[in-house]
Every structure is written in structure tokens, then in C-alpha cells.
Amino acid sequence: MGWWQVKSVRTAFQGELGAFSHMAVQQLLGKRAQVIPCERFEQVFRLLAKGEVDAAVVPIENTLHGSVHENYDHLLQFDLPITAETSVRIIHNLIAIPSTSFKKIESVYSHPVALNQCLNFFAAHPHLQRIPFYDTAGSVKMVMNERRPTAAAIASSMAAEIYGAKILKRSIEDDRQNFTRFFLLQRPGDKPLVQTRAERKTSLVFSTRNTPGSLFRALSALALRDLNLTKIESRPLRGKPWEYLFYVDVVADVADPRMRKALGHLEELADFLKVLGSYPRGK
Amino acid sequence: MGWWQVKSVRTAFQGELGAFSHMAVQQLLGKRAQVIPCERFEQVFRLLAKGEVDAAVVPIENTLHGSVHENYDHLLQFDLPITAETSVRIIHNLIAIPSTSFKKIESVYSHPVALNQCLNFFAAHPHLQRIPFYDTAGSVKMVMNERRPTAAAIASSMAAEIYGAKILKRSIEDDRQNFTRFFLLQRPGDKPLVQTRAERKTSLVFSTRNTPGSLFRALSALALRDLNLTKIESRPLRGKPWEYLFYVDVVADVADPRMRKALGHLEELADFLKVLGSYPRGK
Numbered sequence: 001m002g003w004w005q006v007k008s009v010r011t012a013f014q015g016e017l018g019a020f021s022h023m024a025v026q027q028l029l030g031k032r033a034q035v036i037p038c039e040r041f042e043q044v045f046r047l048l049a050k051g052e053v054d055a056a057v058v059p060i061e062n063t064l065h066g067s068v069h070e071n072y073d074h075l076l077q078f079d080l081p082i083t084a085e086t087s088v089r090i091i092h093n094l095i096a097i098p099s100t101s102f103k104k105i106e107s108v109y110s111h112p113v114a115l116n117q118c119l120n121f122f123a124a125h126p127h128l129q130r131i132p133f134y135d136t137a138g139s140v141k142m143v144m145n146e147r148r149p150t151a152a153a154i155a156s157s158m159a160a161e162i163y164g165a166k167i168l169k170r171s172i173e174d175d176r177q178n179f180t181r182f183f184l185l186q187r188p189g190d191k192p193l194v195q196t197r198a199e200r201k202t203s204l205v206f207s208t209r210n211t212p213g214s215l216f217r218a219l220s221a222l223a224l225r226d227l228n229l230t231k232i233e234s235r236p237l238r239g240k241p242w243e244y245l246f247y248v249d250v251v252a253d254v255a256d257p258r259m260r261k262a263l264g265h266l267e268e269l270a271d272f273l274k275v276l277g278s279y280p281r282g283k
Numbered sequence: 284m285g286w287w288q289v290k291s292v293r294t295a296f297q298g299e300l301g302a303f304s305h306m307a308v309q310q311l312l313g314k315r316a317q318v319i320p321c322e323r324f325e326q327v328f329r330l331l332a333k334g335e336v337d338a339a340v341v342p343i344e345n346t347l348h349g350s351v352h353e354n355y356d357h358l359l360q361f362d363l364p365i366t367a368e369t370s371v372r373i374i375h376n377l378i379a380i381p382s383t384s385f386k387k388i389e390s391v392y393s394h395p396v397a398l399n400q401c402l403n404f405f406a407a408h409p410h411l412q413r414i415p416f417y418d419t420a421g422s423v424k425m426v427m428n429e430r431r432p433t434a435a436a437i438a439s440s441m442a443a444e445i446y447g448a449k450i451l452k453r454s455i456e457d458d459r460q461n462f463t464r465f466f467l468l469q470r471p472g473d474k475p476l477v478q479t480r481a482e483r484k485t486s487l488v489f490s491t492r493n494t495p496g497s498l499f500r501a502l503s504a505l506a507l508r509d510l511n512l513t514k515i516e517s518r519p520l521r522g523k524p525w526e527y528l529f530y531v532d533v534v535a536d537v538a539d540p541r542m543r544k545a546l547g548h549l550e551e552l553a554d555f556l557k558v559l560g561s562y563p564r565g566k
């Protein structure tokens with residue numbers, strides 16, 4: 001862990017400075033946020049729970065890779081409400097020291113997931129050697145430290161900016177429909193850091209015994225009150241065959257009278273129910 | 284691509300020999316399967332579509348990481364029915380050349396995701412240097428080729444067996460609830476390679492316009508016929524705000540009269556519907 005800026009909102013995230021989570025922090029809180037990079041997601045939650053930071057930003061789902069179940073698990077375990085959301089488009093850039101140029105590059109370092117998301121680029125430039133590295137932003141840091149004119153990294157434009165590197169090729173990812181959704185978390189009772197006039201959403205988790213139609217009955221609590229869903233996902237409870245957790249996002253504030261009635265009804269129908277947060281809809 | 288065994292069912296998968304997908308092939312088809320490792324998921328689907336292999340095995344969801352949306356996209360695009368499913372427990376092992384021992388190991392190679400799933404092990408052995416590598420099974424192959432007594436890899440027990448390496452520590456992963464579910468795919472009309480008396484499941488994809496209650500109405504087609512779901516997941520259609528794809532698994536054969544009626548009903552309610560396959564339930 002390290003400290004980056006000096007003032008205001010202390011925000012924990014997982015990854016190196018310049019990681020996509022760091023971009024999410026800036027999208028949510030602007031440059032006023034003071035960031036605390038952590039190695040593990042659990043650390044991020046723990047720092048916020050202990051009050052060592054004011055906020056946390058964690059990825060929750062990606063359009064190519066699905067939900068980050070580990071973070072749903074932490075949301076269940078810790079009592080840290082979601083107070084905002086945002087989506088970051090995952091754009092991969094080829095990044096090197098400022099004094100080099102693309103034709104000098106021989107090897108490209110990045111996280112294997114990022115390398116694998118740029119296969120068309122590598123097919124078009126077969127002389128480039130792909131070298132796996134621990135982290136996307138970390139690969140930029142390393143390339144800058146070593147100052148080799150033949151080495152490049154694949155990472156966010158923010159990583160290039162932070163480490164003073166040059167972008168040789170922009171947006172070299174195969175799939176432009178690659179977005180990650182992030183949640184801003186705060187401590188219960190703290191004033192929400194993001195205030196917008198956007199319509200509001202509420203994220204829920206509930207479980208039902210998997211008798212036929214139990215999910216259908218649970219959803220009736222929402223549907224019969226004309227509440228709209230933007231996400232539903234089931235997850236089997238391991239060790240409890242035939243029991244499921246459901247993650248649901250509803251377009252309504254938790255204090256909306258229809259939503260309060262729906263939650264009361266859902267409580268009757270579900271074995272377990274937890275409201276993870278109510279927050280303004282992100283872009 | 285390479286050929287491994289000489290006889291019978293030619294099966295494509297993504298990854299190196301000894302990858303977890305390769306374990307899934309053996310769980311589904313036994314050692315009779317002749318495997319064709321591919322670099323990309325898309326290649327796996329294409330080889331099967333062109334008839335260059337008889338079957339394909341692809342991961343579809345993981346208990347920690349969620350659904351592999353890329354493979355759902357390929358299932359939508361290609362017409363290759365699911366004919367079986369299986370789950371593989373992801374067990375990470377520390378693997379090295381047979382002549383070394385744990386106390387000689389200084390550096391550990393593996394895919395960063397695998398390294399990150401063994402953080403408790405590394406916390407207990409802080410002198411071990413973690414070095415990211417392209418692939419879990421590939422890291423065993425490399426360690427065996429270089430024959431350094433101080434290097435180890437993290438991968439499946441199958442990778443140790445294939446490359447003639449020794450397992451120094453078994454099951455060093457942090458979370459034992461780490462399972463990946465795989466689908467066996469064949470060409471339309473081919474005789475299913477896996478025949479069991481297990482109850483049958485059907486996987487569907489459908490889309491609805493997101494008017495309040497549209498999912499609820501679609502699910503009524505299943506619930507009102509007492510059909511049980513084992514999975515439901517929504518995915519926003521990018522570029523089409525407020526439209527969603529839903530992946531649903533139903534416990535019933537596609538030829539079950541209730542299921543046929545439900546599908547007819549669902550077709551009325553959904554904008555788009557595709558049956559991805561009907562197959563015996565896996566363990």
C-alpha cells in the first residue's frame with residue numbers, strides 16, 4: 001500500500017496506480033480522491049470497514065467475463081453499502097518510454113488477460129514477443145524503470161500518464177464492447193460522496209430454496225409493483241445443493257414506497273434478504 | 284495446435300495440454316479422447332463447425348469468476364449444441380522437476396490468476412518469488428524443459444503427470460469452493476457422446492424488451508408448468524439500451540411435453556429465443 005495524493009477522500013482499490021479500478025475512482029470522485037492501492041480485494045473491504053479509508057471502489061462485473069463473485073461475497077460479509085456505480089471501458093494501449101518508436105519494439109509486457117484481449121494486434125505484428133507480467137499498470141512502471149527502447153507494455157492511458165510514458169498505439173483491444181462496472185462503497189450512515197439527479201437503483205441479494213417456481217414467486221414481489229430489473233443472476237450455494245443466491249438490481253430507491261412494500265413481501269418469500277445499497281444510476 | 288493421442292473422438296479445447304479444460308475433456312470422454320489444444324475459444328468453435336474435430340469442450344462459468352460471456356457469445360453465433368456438462372474442481376499444486384525438493388525452491392511460475400488464488404500459501408512462504416507465466420500447464424512444461432532445481436510451477440495434477448513432473452505440495456489454493464463448469468459441444472444431429480441416466484437439463488437464451496415485468500412474464504412460461512431453473516443470468520445488450528439477453532438452465536429435456544409447451548409460450552413472450560442444448564445433468 002502507498003499514498004498517492006495528499007488531500008481529501010481516502011479511497012482504497014485493488015491493483016497498481018493506473019489500473020482500471022483507479023480510472024473508476026477518478027470517474028466517480030474526480031482527481032480529489034487520495035488513492036490507496038491494495039493487493040487483495042479483501043484488504044480493500046477491510047480497510048474501509050476499519051475506517052482507515054473513507055471509500056472503496058471495486059469491480060463487480062465485466063461484459064466479457066461476467067460477475068466478480070468474490071466481491072459479491074465480500075458485499076455479503078461486510079456491511080458496507082454501495083453508494084454509487086460507474087462503468088469503465090477497457091481500452092488497451094501500447095505504451096513505452098517516450099524516446100522510442102513503434103518500429104523499435106520487440107517485446108510486449110502485460111497481464112495475460114490483457115495480452116489475450118489484443119490477439120488481432122499481435123496477429124498483425126507477428127514479430128512482437130508477448131511476455132506475461134503481473135499487472136497491466138505494473139508493466140508500464142517496469143518498462144519505464146528499465147528504460148529499454150525495445151520493450152512496451154499494454155495498459156490504460158492513465159497508466160501511461162502516471163508513469164510519464166508514451167502511447168505508441170491506442171485502443172489495440174480486439175473487442176470494443178469490453179466494459180467493467182464498479183461500485184463505490186462507504187461506511188453505513190456516511191453521507192454519499194456522489195450526488196446526482198440520475199434515477200436510483202437498489203441492489204439486493206436473496207436466497208430461496210429451489211422448489212419449482214420459488215424464484216418466480218420472489219420476483220412477483222417486484223413485478224406486481226411494476227418495478228423494473230436491470231440485472232438478475234443466480235449462484236448456487238456450494239455445500240447446499242438446490243439452494244441459490246440471487247443478485248438483483250432494481251430501478252427504484254430503497255425508500256420508494258413501492259420498493260419498501262416489495263422488500264417486505266420479498267422477506268416473506270425468501271430465506272434470506274440483504275439490501276446491498278441504493279445509489280444513483282451510473283452512465 | 285498439436286495431436287496428442289492417436290485414436291477415436293477428436294476433441295478441441297482452449298489451453299495447453301494439462302489445462303483444466305483438458306481435465307474436463309477426460310472427465311467427460313475418458314482417456315479415449317484425442318485432444319486438439321487451441322489458442323483461442325473462437326478457434327475451438329470453428330474447428331468443430333468445420334468438422335475438423337468431433338467435439339469441443341469449453342468452460343462456461345466459474346464459482347469465483349462468474350460466467351464466461353465470450354463462450355455464451357460463441358454459442359449464440361455457432362450452431363453447435365451442448366450435449367453434456369461437467370464440473371472440475373480447480374486444485375492448484377506446486378510442481379517441480381522430480382529430483383528437487385520443496386526447500387530448494389526459490390521461484391514459482393504460473394498464470395497470475397493461479398498465483399493470486401494461492402496468496403495464503405505465499406504468505407506462509409514469503410521467500411518464494413512469484414513469477415507470472417502465460418499458462419498454468421505451460422509453466423510446468425517450461426520448468427521441466429529448463430530443469431532448474433530452484434524453480435516450481437503451479438498447475439493441475441494432470442499437468443504434472445503429462446510432463447513427468449513431481450507434485451511438491453498439493454491443493455495450495457486459498458478457496459476450495461473453486462469449480463469451473465464445462466460444456467461438451469457437438470455438431471447438430473451427431474449422436475451424443477455422453478449417455479447417462481441422469482435427469483436432463485436444457486439451456487436457453489432469450490431476449491426481452493425491458494418493460495417492467497417482461498422477465499417475470501417470460502419466466503411464467505416455465506414456472507406455470509412447474510419447470511425448475513438451475514441458472515438464470517441477465518446480460519445487457521450493448522448498443523441496445525434496455526434490452527437484455529437471459530441465459531436460463533431448466534431441469535427438463537427439450538422433448539418433455541411440458542418443456543415443449545413452455546418453449547412455445549416463451550416464443551410468444553420473447554423477442555428472440557434459442558435452445559443451446561439438452562443434455563444429462565453433470566455431477
